Every structure is written in structure tokens, then in C-alpha cells.
Amino acid sequence: MVRRGARRHLVSAPLLALGITVAGCSASAPSPPTGVDTLEIPTPSPEPADFVAEVDNRWLPLPVGAEWVYAVTGEPSSYQVRVTVSEGPEVLGVATTAVRTEPLVGEDELVTTTPGTDWYAQDIEGNVWWFGSEDGWRAGEAGAEAGLVMAAEPRFGDGYRMAVAGGLDVRAEVTGVDGAGTVELEVYRGENSRTEEYAAGIGLQSWSSTGVGTSGSLQRSDLDG
Numbered sequence: 001m002v003r004r005g006a007r008r009h010l011v012s013a014p015l016l017a018l019g020i021t022v023a024g025c026s027a028s029a030p031s032p033p034t035g036v037d038t039l040e041i042p043t044p045s046p047e048p049a050d051f052v053a054e055v056d057n058r059w060l061p062l063p064v065g066a067e068w069v070y071a072v073t074g075e076p077s078s079y080q081v082r083v084t085v086s087e088g089p090e091v092l093g094v095a096t097t098a099v100r101t102e103p104l105v106g107e108d109e110l111v112t113t114t115p116g117t118d119w120y121a122q123d124i125e126g127n128v129w130w131f132g133s134e135d136g137w138r139a140g141e142a143g144a145e146a147g148l149v150m151a152a153e154p155r156f157g158d159g160y161r162m163a164v165a166g167g168l169d170v171r172a173e174v175t176g177v178d179g180a181g182t183v184e185l186e187v188y189r190g191e192n193s194r195t196e197e198y199a200a201g202i203g204l205q206s207w208s209s210t211g212v213g214t215s216g217s218l219q220r221s222d223l224d225g
Contacts, residue, residue: 006079006109009055010225012023012066014130015177024110025063025096032141032148036127036148036151036155036160037157038080039151039160040114041147041150041160041161041187042145042146042147042148042161042163042164043129043146044145044147045092046092046094046121046139047094048092048094049110050122050123051094051095051121051122051123053095053099053123054097054122054124055120055121055128056103056122056126057122057126057128057150057152057211058126058152058200058201059154059199059200059203060128060149060150060182060196060203061199061203061205062085062097062128062203063085063207064085064086064087064097065085065086066084066085067083067085068082068083068207069081069083069104070083072103074083074102074198078103079103079104079105080103080104080105081102081103081104082101082102082103083099083100083101083215084099084100085097085098085099085100086098086100087121087133088093088117088119088131089119091119091121091131091138091139091140091146092131092139092140092146092211093133094121094131095121096119096120097119097120097121097122098118098119099118099119099120100115100116100117100128101115101116101118102115102135103209108153109124111130114125116119116133116134116135116136117133117134117177118132118133118134119131119134119138120134120149122148125152126152126153127148127150127151127152128150129146129147129148129149129150129151130147130148130162130163132144132146132148132165136165136218137163137165137166137168138144139165142164142165142166143166144164144167144168145165146161147160147161147162147164147170148160148161148172149162149172150183150198153178154174154177154183154185155174156176156177157173157174158173158174159171159172159174160172160191161172169189169190170187170188170189171187171188171189172186172187173185173186175195175198178202179191180200181199181200182197182199182200182205183197184196184197185198186199192209193209194207194208194209195207195209200225
């Protein structure tokens with residue numbers, strides 16, 4: 001099951017969720033757990049019955065057959081990246097959605113984007129999980145576990161692991177939430193980090209990165225701005 005004891009905190013929960021008593025005031029009853037509080041992240045044994053066939057999370061919709069292009073700017077060059085969505089393999093009995101990323105450049109051009117395919121699946125409550133990547137890692141093998149990519153209801157201050165596999169440890173923190181429009185994540189991978197912005201009904205619309213030997217930004221080419 002993906003929904004077990006809360007084992008997720010990399011950052012503190014919002015102050016309002018702590019139910020602190022102030023002298024002279026009676027504290028209200030604590031709110032029930034929300035967001036990632038009740039998720040086991042990463043999850044070592046996802047139950048196939050807990051997952052649905054499509055990824056239609058408000059902040060990360062991945063409809064099979066979709067295709068779009070990003071414009072990447074930075075060092076060592078500027079170029080475009082094509083993203084395509086298709087049906088993926090079963091991983092630990094869970095049907096996944098495959099997201100293929102490939103730079104649109106010539107053979108001799110230098111790029112910072114590596115071609116590859118990642119596998120995602122959405123649980124019955126709308127949370128999107130990362131189950132692995134082609135020619136990389138796969139949940140259930142060599143100690144790798146599925147991590148959370150996007151919560152059904154992102155909450156400011158939540159932190160969680162997106163991937164745990166061998167030497168791979170990708171972490172995320174929700175650094176901004178505009179319920180009507182966008183969610184911002186700060187994603188950490190080793191010494192590098194990047195800020196990702198997701199738009200309702202669109203998914204990842206832009207990111208900017210900083211870190212050791214990296215710099216750059218990405219923007220959905222079919223969006224204004």
C-alpha cells in the first residue's frame with residue numbers, strides 16, 4: 001500500500017497544522033491529516049489496486065498520446081526538447097505512463113538534456129508516483145522504491161523524496177502554492193537544485209537550475225510568456 005504511517009518529513013509541517021496552545025486561549029481540535037501526511041514516501045510495496053490507469057493530476061496531467069516542446073536556454077547551448085507520453089510497462093504490477101524526453105539537436109551539438117523515458121503512475125487519490133526510468137532504475141529492483149512526484153493537493157512546506165535508487169536520491173520541497181494557478185517545487189539532486197513551476201491543467205511549464213557545473217532554464221514553447 002502507498003498509504004501507511006507518515007514517514008515523509010524532510011521539512012517542517014506548516015505551523016497551523018501543529019495545533020499549538022497559546023496561553024489564555026483554548027486550542028481548537030487538530031485538523032485531520034492531509035496532503036502527504038498519510039503517505040509512505042518512498043513506498044517499498046505499492047499495491048496495484050491503489051492505482052488508476054490514467055495520470056490526470058491537476059498539476060501534472062500526462063494524457064497518453066500528448067506531445068509538447070520545451071525551449072531550453074543556458075550553457076553550453078540553447079535548443080528544444082520534445083516530450084511525448086505513451087503507455088508504459090507494468091512495474092511491481094502497477095501499469096505506468098511513459099514520458100519520453102529527447103533533445104531536438106544535431107549529432108555534434110552540445111546539450112545538457114539526456115534522452116530518456118521515465119515511468120509514472122497515479123494512485124486512487126490523485127498522487128503521482130515515479131516508478132523508474134528506462135536504462136536507469138526500476139522500483140522493486142536493487143532496493144529502488146517508488147517516490148512521489150506530485151501530490152494531489154500540494155501544500156506549502158511539504159517535503160518528500162521523489163526517487164530513491166542506489167546512489168540516486170532526489171528530494172523536493174513545495175515552496176509555493178497558488179490554488180488557482182501554479183505550484184512551485186524546489187528539487188534537489190546531489191549538489192544541484194532547480195526550481196520547477198507547474199500550472200493547473202498544464203503540468204511542468206518552466207524550470208531554472210543552479211548547481212555544480214549546471215545552469216539553465218526551460219519553458220513550454222506552446223505557452224505565452
